[in-house]
Structure formats: C-alpha cells, structure tokens
Amino acid sequence: MDHTQVKQTHRTYHHQKRILVTGGAGFLGSHLCDHLLADGHDVLCVDNFFTGNKQNIRHILQNANFEFLRHDITFPLYVEVDDIYNLACPASPIHYQFDPVQTTKTSVHGAINVLGLAKRVKAKVLQASTSEIYGDPHQHPQQEAYWGNVNPIGLRACYDEGKRCAETLFFDYHRQHHLRIKVARIFNTYGPHMHPNDGRVVSSFIVQALKGEPITVFGDGSQSRSFCYVDDLIDAMVKLMNTPDDFTGPVNIGNPDEYSVLELARNIIRLTGSKSQIIHKPLPEDDPLKRKPDITMAKKHLGWTPKIGLEEGLEKTIAYFRAFIQK
Ligand code: NAD
Ligand code: UDP
Ligand code: UDP
Helix, strand or coil: CCHHHHHHHHHHHHHCCEEEEECCCCHHHHHHHHHHHHCCCEEEEEECCCCCCHHHCHHHCCCCCEEEEECCCCCCCCCCCCEEEECCCCCCHHHHCCCHHHHHHHHHHHHHHHHHHHHHHCCEEEEEEEHHHHECCCCCCECCCCCCECCCCCCCHHHHHHHHHHHHHHHHHHHHHCCCEEEEEECCEECCCCCCCCCCHHHHHHHHHHHCCCEEEECCCCCEEECEEHHHHHHHHHHHHCCCCCCCCCEEECCCCEEEHHHHHHHHHHHHCCCCCEEEECCCCCCCCCCCECCHHHHHHHCCCCCCCHHHHHHHHHHHHHHHHHC
C-alpha cells in the first residue's frame, strides 16, 4: 500500500459512521443502504422481510461494510450505532391493512425501541414519516404546520395514526431526553425495488401495462398525487440526517409536480407502448382527494429540490419492471 492509499483509508475511517437502517430490505431502505455504503459507511440493515425481500439487498450482501439482521422492530434491539434511519413499516394500503394491529405496533413499539436505543447509545435518529399524517387534507398544497384531517377509526388509521403517534414519540424523546431527531414527511415515491404486487398506483399500473392487463383506475381518476423518484428522495433523507442538530423537521420531502391518477395511467400506457385499456373500480375508503407537498422548508434547510421528472423516473421504473417480469 503506498502513502496515498494509507491516507485515503485513514480519511475514510474517520468519516465512516455505523448506521442502522430499519426496514432496510424494503423499497426505500434498500436504496438508502446502497447510498450509505457508497458514501463509505458501515451499514446494519434490520428487517423482518414482511414486505421487503433478500432480492433488494442481494447485490450488497457480500460487501464487507454491510450486515443484515433478520429482526422484528417491535422487539427490543441492542446494537451500537451512530445514526439510525427508522423505515420499518409496511407502506402500501394492502400491506398495512393485512394485519393492522401489527402495523400500529410496528410504528409505535418500533419507534419506542428505536428511540430507547438512540437514547442509550446517543445516536441521531431519523423517522420516515408520511404525507398520510395529513389525511384527506383541507389545505393544498400541504405545509408542515398543517395538523391534518385523519379518520382515527378508518381502514387507513393503523398506518396514519401509527405514524402520527411515532412523530409524537420522536418529539417527546427530543424534549424529554434531548435526543437528536429528524422527521421526514415522505410523499408518494416510486422507482425500482417497489413490490410488484403491493397495489400502489405506480407499480400496479406499470405491471398491468407490461402484462397487457386492464389498468385499474379507482374512482374517476381525478384524485391527484405528486410522485417523487426514489433517488431524489434518498438524497433528501441523507441531507436531512446531516442538517445541524437544532433542525428537527418535520419536513416534507416529495416532488410537487401533481398529476391526476388518470393522467398517470395515460402516461404509463404511452411510455410502455401498451395496448391495455383503462377500467374503473370503486374508490377505496378514505382515499385522499389530492396531495401535493409544499417543499419550501426542504429547499431552505436541505438545499434540495427534486431533479428527476415523472417521465424520466417512469422510464427507469418501467425498465426495472420489464426485466423483473421477464425473470
Ligand atoms: P416497504 O414496505 O418496501 O419497506 C418497509 C420495510 O420494513 C420492509 O422491508 C418490511 O419488511 C420492513 N418491516 C415491516 N415491518 C417490520 C417490522 N416490524 N420489523 C422489521 N422490519 C419491518 O415500504 P417503503 O416504501 O420502502 O417505505 C419505507 C418507509 O417509508 C416506511 O416507513 C413508509 O411508511 C415510509 N414512506 C414511504 C412512502 C413511499 O411512497 N414509498 C411514502 C411515505 C412514507
Ligand atoms: N431499547 C432497545 N434497545 C436499547 C435500549 C432500549 O430496544 O438499546 C428499548 C427498551 O426495551 C425499552 C424501549 O427501548 O422498552 C424504550 O427505552 P427507554 O430507555 O426510553 O425506556 P425504558 O427502558 O425506561 O422503558
Ligand atoms: N390507485 C388506483 N389504482 C390502483 C392503485 C391505486 O387508481 O390500482 C389510486 C388510489 O385510489 C389513490 C392513488 O392511486 O388515489 C394512489 O394510491 P397509492 O396506494 O399508490 O398511494 P396512497 O393512496 O397511499 O397515496
């Protein structure tokens, strides 16, 4: 090893952190692990494989800086780390409604365990919260100061209220125990590694279009969402983790370009060159009418704006699912 190599190793060592990613084998978590490894960190991925899978992390399993632990975050976890990204929680309605009690436990008991861990080892901890905490919003676009409009006893409540309670716990541990916290309110994100059968709109429409099956638009398709490509989202999460300690958020992270579900369906049909027809199915209970983040705070505090537009992001995602379906 020559002198330059020694210096290089030395520098990497000093910048290297031990980082825990809960839910690290899921869609967002696996991209986050990739990003943190590429930055030279030592990554511990914890996941119970409820919705995530080994395929998402297979390419990093042999990386010496990567470690996987199969564990359910509703149970205590004793490890020594510097930073924690808490992503463990099923995110698509069909998955989080499959076992709603477990969904609430994952958000609430999971947050308590992660916060207890962060308190013991004095780690910095980031919560993957969600735009769902705004419910079916009366404010548009949604700003962080908006308290939301959530049905506490509906089918989405296990997820929405679980995530709201997790935010409460984060802020109480911050106030009571002086923990360094970051809360990211993530808006609809899409990209490679999404679960092909998770019922989320982008993955569902792409898989239906590629298979030539009918595209299932719920309701008349006039409800809107704003779709962020995964690389932009991960970039923002890492920037948020590295903001000064006095910045806690909550901060909206998402792409403010808003599309109706019908527009999304038409775009996906065009980009895949599919002959699929659009069919309409009933709108699910408590389905928010519109959703679009106000990202003024993210721009100011993270110096971040999304760079990848819908068409470019859809093309990358379509390429992933095309290869996935052919396997
Ligand atoms: P995902 O379902 O792909 O990932 C969640 C991961 O958590 C999976 O790998 C799953 O196996 C794991 N998990 C679930 N319960 C667990 C438990 N009890 N213990 C350990 N691991 C558990 O979903 P995603 O889209 O990657 O979402 C990641 C996080 O981001 C979630 O917390 C979600 O609420 C949040 N989020 C995502 C979006 C989005 O559009 N993708 C939007 C808002 C918030
Ligand atoms: N905990 C954990 N790992 C740790 C420390 C704590 O999983 O390294 C769990 C612990 O089981 C507890 C929870 O985190 O149930 C909350 O911890 P805290 O110290 O805040 O509360 P207490 O232990 O006083 O109930
Ligand atoms: N949606 C749809 N067809 C589908 C799946 C979803 O029309 O096959 C609609 C759904 O009703 C909602 C929007 O797409 O209005 C986004 O749904 P998703 O489950 O992806 O996310 P969320 O509702 O949590 O934003």
